[in-house]
Amino acid sequence: MSSSKLGIPFTPMLYFFISCVPLILLSEFFTHKALQLCEGVLKLLSIWFCGKFSRFLLSWFGKSRTIFSSNFLQVPKINLSLQKMTFCSRLVENVEEKELMISLLDLPELTLECIFERLSPAGLCSMAGVCSSLRERCISDRLWESHLKQKWGKVIGDRAYREWQCHVASRNGSNLAYRKTKKGLFESLLSAQPFSWIRPKIEKNSKVRTNLPVDSVMAWYLSLESGKFWFPAQVYNRENGHIGFMLSCYDAQLSYDSRTDTFQARYSPHGRRTAEENIGWDRLRAPPIDTPPFMLHASDCLHDLKPGDHIEIQWRRNKECPYGWWYGLVGHLEPCDGNENHCRCYYSDTIVLEFNQYNPGSRWRRTTINRKDHREEGNEANGFYGGIRKLYNDEEVVRWRRFWPNQALEQ
Secondary structure (H helix, E strand, C coil), rough: CCCCCCCCCCCHHHHHHHHCCHHHHHHCCHHHHHCCCHHHHHHHHHHHHHHHHHHHHHHHHHHHHHHHHHHHHCCCCCCCCHHHHHHHHHHHHHHHHHHCCCHHHHHHHHHHHHHCCCCHHHHHHHCCCCCHHHHHHHHCHHHHHHHHHHCCCCCHHHHHHHHHHHHHHHCCCCCCCCCCCCCCHHHCCCCCCCHHHHHHHHHHCCCCCCCCCCCCCEHHHHHHCCCCEEEEEEEEEHHHCCHHCCCEEEEEEEEEEEECCCEEECCCCCCCCCEEEEEEEEHHEECCCCCCCCCCCCCHHHHHCCCCCHHHHHHHHCCCCCCCCCEEEEECCCCCCCCCCCHHHHHHEEEEEEEECCCCCCCCCCEEECCCCCCCCEECCCEEEEEEEEEECCHHHHHCCCCCCCEEEEE
């Protein structure tokens, strides 16, 4: 053990402690903000300290105690200024920020797909305006088919899709690729509610291409949403419950109004009225069969009909009017008392159709058709009855029943 002239013992551990004094002194001058710089400075000081400490050990073994006592207690000066320390700290912070920054496109493909599948239509439109890579993913038909089915699946059918294809072909001829115009289809569709809030973002990023393939599912969805495309569907209780159309369903051309979440309809020009507004979703359906409104439906269920079955039948006032579908039941023949054990109505060539929404004395209450050779039947006084379709789905029956009048009709 060695000692100084003052009689104070010195050991290597004491010298190590004394060499740390500069760090302790510096810590008193650091503010809370300066402490954040320590992370970068410590790396530099550690290198400096190792060099100084190794040179100190060499000099300690080669010099006398007097040299230690007179010279070693001098605190080594740190040549790094606060400005240099700040610069080094910023370099360390920038490196760490770059290491922590993860782009959305760096995520695994399966993760990206899960994110996009949970985005709303407005979210997909907004994301499509970020960059070309995200745009290609966000306009995918697979993603938009899900949204199309969820919102529009119950009111659009095969006929609406064919009309959409004709609409696209009429605007673009045989070329269904990208169309270079001053204002692309994507941008023009987003000008309507509820997607108008997305326009500023797209206009701000002018480098992102906004033209859509006009035959894409996304373009079809946005055309429906904006109300620019009129599509064919059927409307229950035409003219908002007019007594002459109770428990009927008529073909119409429909346009959606996103501001009120309702539809407006254009009916055939033959009839009392040709237009109607503020139609709710509950009064619409996609045509269950692909039969145009002026064409007679070929009945394929006549041999299966028996009393108690629920049916829809075509009916029109005259030969110039389109058919509407009317809800009814298969009834019993006159001699039959309705007893299931004795009923033979199923084996008869005559089928009784009942429309119980009318009073028993109404001329619209009952009619008969021929099971073997049914075509359009009727006259100018009572109208013409066309094809029949049997309702096998209970959901369809329940939906018809929701429109049942509160009291029997007097007609």
